[in-house]
Amino acid sequence: MFSLNNYNPNILVIGDLMIDHYVWGTCERISPEAPVQILKIKNENNRLGGASNVANNLVALGANVFLCGIIGNDADGKTLLSMLENAKINTDFIQIENNFSTIKKTRFLASSQQVLRVDREHEALSLDSKTLSLIKKEITKFDSIVLSDYAKGALDSAFCKEVINLAKQNNKLILCDPKGDDYSKYSNATLITPNKKEAEIATNIKIDSKDSLLKALNKLKNDYKLDYAIITLSEDGMAIFDSKMTEIPTLAKEVFDVTGAGDTAIAALSFGLSKGIDIYDSAKFANAAAAVVVGKIGSAVANISESLEIMKDEIDINNITLIENLKKEGKKIVFTNGCFDILHSGHIEYLKAAKKLGDILVVGINSDSSVKRLKGETRPINSQSDRENVLSAISYVDFVIIFDEDTPLELIKQIKPDILVKGGDYKDKEVIGSNIVSKVKILDYVPNKSTTNIINKIIRK
Helix, strand or coil, rough: CCCCCCCCCCCEEEECCEEEEEEEEECCCCEECCCCCCEEEEEEEEEEHHHHHHHHHHHHHEEEEEEEEECCCCHHHHHHHHHHHHHEEEECCCCCCCCCEEEEEEEEEECCCCEEEEEEEECCCCCCCCHHHHHHHHHHHHCCEECCCCCCCCCCHHHHHHHHHHHHHHHEEEEEEEECCHHHHCCCCCCCCHHHHHHHHHHCCCCCCCCHHHHHHHHHHHHHCCCCEECHHHHHEEEECCCCCEEEEECCCCCCCCCCCHHHHHHHHHHHHHHCCCCCHHHHHHHHHHHHHHHCCCCCCHHEEEHHHHHHCCCCHHHHHHHHHHCCCCCEEEEECCCCCCCHHHHHHEEEEEEHHCCCEEEEEEEEHHHHHHHHHCCCCCCHHHHHHHHHHCCCCCCEEEECCCCCCHHHHHHHHCEEEEEHHHHHCCCCCCCCCCCEEEEEECCCCCHHHHHHHHHHH
């Protein structure tokens, strides 16, 4: 079973830092001055780009993130530093240069369609020996290091080789999102994640079949002495090679914008591996996170709950894991329980009212054996799987969990909900689990609506 422990890894991201500037508007006219569209600006905003976006994705997943790169001592540099600090990303390793312009990419969008991109960037400048010395001094605190290379100059060959050797000497994971056609600077890394086009250039192999994909992966791994080679395949997911090739299919349902999908993938890979998850499940997690961000516009991030929600149909994920991560993200969890044997309008109104008390409604249902012990051998009318399926189809219900005990106490201990909800028949009674939650809410039942009444009516007929 896929499981994320509670450890929050420390991850250092090194690479090209930039601002992604978005200008949003509408195009309704052609300019009389030239055959170009006129963009009527509605709003604009800045987002973290490049290696900064990798760092931001890691924060969204729950990592403690340290960022290393170069910015200018200019207005954009100050803006970027402020954005990073607001995102709770450590900036102690950032190199500030007086004669350098902070990299900024401005994208103009008309009704969510990108119509123009303008790049502001300086001549290439590499990270220096002072920054490398600082990394050497602090290397023991990191679980993994990510090299996010956008070929803007921060990661030259000498620096990459030094950092990779340093990571290997200290048994640290080091993951590289590469650029360019010379991958020798990434030699001895834990893994690299080129896309299909980049891999074709690096290996000089046209990837147009499974055989050619395998050859390219094998060449990357062997030529550059990697633990794993990974090639991302856009709508076809990704492929991993260690001693064999494993293909991980895409999980994306809708694709609105592929911007930053590679950043999200390597962030999720490093997060999973840093938490001790194996390469295959980490890759599935990365695929799911990438599927989340391509469904959003612009540089975006995916949190754990969004990623796990996409994954849950693919691999066995404990609902408790999903709920725990939703709690970490500040969601208010509401819990109620019952047999829910024959669903009726009273149940629907009750669940609707319960959902209004928080963000996530978790419904615990008694197993078949539990119902028999409580209500007799003739019950339940509907099996636990049928009851689970019906409840799961209700829009107010986020999770349905079956428990086998007579009471949901053990389940409540696991979930630790914020609010415990019970029906009107619990007024002036002790509510099991009330000592675990911060609030208990008793909801009135809809009069004359009950499973017993329905059963009796059927019998009379």
